[in-house]
Amino acid sequence: MLRVRFAPSPTGYLHIGSARTFLFNWLYVRHNHGTLILRLDDTDVERNTQQSVDSIFDGLNWLGLGWDEYYQQSQRLEIHRQMTQAIFAKGLAYRDFTAASSGDEENNREGGAWLFNPSARDMPRTESDRRAAAGEPFVIRFRVPREPVQDIRFDDAVYGPQSKSTADMEDFALMRSNGMPTYHMASCADDVDLKISHIIRGQDHTSNTFKHVLIFEALGAERPTFAHLPLLIAPDGSKLSKRKHGPAVSVTTYRDAGFLPHAYLNFICLLGWSPKDDREQMTRQELTDAFSFDGINRANATVNFTEEDPFDPKAVWLNAELIRQMPLDELSTELLPFARAAGFAAEPDKMRQVTPLIQERIRLLRDVATVADFFFIERLPPFDKSELIPQKGDAAMALAALLRASEILSTTEFNHQALDTALRAGAQDMKIKPGQMFQPIRVAVCGRKNAPPLFETLEVLGRGTCLNRIGEAIRMLS
């Protein structure tokens, strides 16, 4: 039975790297028809926050992938304690009464890493028991095998055979002096108890895996298959962090900007994985069908963002592509909340009329605020009247064009074909180019030069609004 888990720790918002780890777990388990477990690794009482738990669920729910089973580590402490006790009872772990180091000894490491405190590791069991019984605080450390030194090995499904000498491994802690299990212990205990068959996680855990292998063995449990993923890094090569890179690393930033969940998924899936056949835009089903560990790259992937623009251009492109392919009704529904958030009194009917005009002009859903504003607001924001003057024309030409347009628009039927015919005929009468006729009208009606096609725009705006705005522009020029 194939069982995988995604185990975020609630110490911050849902990170883009975590989202990708979740996605890869999801794809693997759906491809192979297994069970996906969501486990909140919340044993660090000091740093966990409810806000963070909420934000993780926010992000995961937005992605819309779902999971099959849910656990919280903090409610499974008894299991962790029992398993730690079992290791201790076998003599594979020992108590260390040394006070926690303050971390100041960073500098005196020239000779190599700290491995263990001999006085603790070699302390007779009777003395250890006596001091524990006296209430003296201690941590429980794993007794890493040293005589003889051995190589710990595992076969990574992505990186291949890995090995590390126990001479380079410190006696890591399993249980803190406050009685809480460490990450290593809790994680492995739960993986054993939940019968996890594949651990798919970030490559930052590769070095930890040697410790985990030792724990699995000490527990007499079969070790799962490990698959480590390359990390996601910032353009400057450093690892993505909230403090340094801001909202660019948070999943909800993408959601709030108007990314479609699938565009985001498609994007992060391509970071460190490839179907190897040049496909990029893929549906969820196609991704599921194509996913395997073989397609995972071993080098870290850079998420390409800047201080001005927190979004990778490829993610934006993928989103724009998806927007263009969406059925209009669906897109219109998605757009509505973004229009309202921009302060527009947008009605569904109006939104539905506007949608086809902006579909291929927006890249993010929030672009509705800047691209379609003039459809929804009562009064256009002020603009420079020189905008009204067409190419190779002057203010007189603009004025004449607007006066003529005003006449035409008051009599012509308000649909884009009729408007097209009538306005072109008007331009011909005036002996000016169609473009010279259209620009003043467009600016008068939209408040700027760059806008959707003119006749459709006029149609959606309606005769009254068009005439009012053109009248306003005529006053500006007079």
Add this chain to the structure above:
RNA sequence: GGCGCUAUCGUCUAACGGUUAGGACAGAGCCCUCUCAAGGCUUAAAUACGGGUUCGAUUCCCGUUAGCGCUACCA
């Protein structure tokens, strides 16, 4: 410092030892066109460096360099 991992266009990536080193995004140019988009076409752009092995290395081996990770009673 120690240990581990990694290295192809600016970015994401393809190339089971033999290719004019391919694709995509971003960039540049042209076309289309009522503006903006969208679309079409074209273009520039990479195997980190040095040694091997081989008839032949992007590909295998070694070294250098660089980056990242771990080196906590964080996860």
